[in-house]
Amino acid sequence: VWHDFINNTVIAVSSLFLLITVVMTVLIFRKNKNMGKLFALIGVGENASADAAAEEIKKLTDAKSAEFDELGKKFAREQIVGKRKEDLLNAIPEGLSAAASGHVTFVNKTMKDWFGVDGSAIGEDVKTVFDKIGTDGSEGKFSSGEETYQLSVSQGQNETFYIIRNITESEELSSKLL
Numbered sequence: 001v002w003h004d005f006i007n008n009t010v011i012a013v014s015s016l017f018l019l020i021t022v023v024m025t026v027l028i029f030r031k032n033k034n035m036g037k038l039f040a041l042i043g044v045g046e047n048a049s050a051d052a053a054a055e056e057i058k059k060l061t062d063a064k065s066a067e068f069d070e071l072g073k074k075f076a077r078e079q080i081v082g083k084r085k086e087d088l089l090n091a092i093p094e095g096l097s098a099a100a101s102g103h104v105t106f107v108n109k110t111m112k113d114w115f116g117v118d119g120s121a122i123g124e125d126v127k128t129v130f131d132k133i134g135t136d137g138s139e140g141k142f143s144s145g146e147e148t149y150q151l152s153v154s155q156g157q158n159e160t161f162y163i164i165r166n167i168t169e170s171e172e173l174s175s176k177l178l
Contacts, residue, residue: 095149095164098156099126105159114166115144126162137162 089096090109097117098106104121112118115133130137134144139153148168154161 097162098159100159102126104129
């Protein structure tokens with residue numbers, strides 16, 4: 001008997017607390033004027049109507065659709081600018097690598113042609129990449145195979161640029177002149 005009494009009491013008290021919580025939540029939300037739209041959508045309160053809910057959903061959908069279209073246009077512009085930048089950097093006759101936070105962020109076509117370093121190096125540690133091509137990454141001359149190169153380092157705003165020039169011919173001419 002006591003067992004049933006305790007179970008029924010617990011259920012009654014729990015139900016009472018649940019009811020109080022729901023009532024308090026509704027009262028708090030009704031105080032907030034912005035919640036009227038929410039109540040219209042879920043069909044609670046004085047603003048409840050299917051037409052109001054449908055209108056609100058249409059407004060939200062239209063607004064999100066416009067935002068999505070704008071983001072799509074912005075992304076397309078950034079893709080075009082990025083492609084033009086990449087085409088330009090691939091066209092220069094020097095090897096070019098860019099790095100941020102010590103990791104490679106860009107490698108141009110000349111680097112691939114000269115050293116076999118391509119887009120797969122992106123994300124690798126700069127020191128590791130330069131070890132593969134025969135330099136420690138500091139400015140100056142270095143040799144790789146039978147070629148001589150000059151490495152220049154230029155610090156940009158967010159990236160460090162490593163520019164490599166093939167100076168083999170000029171070194172040979174200098175040596176002949178001497």
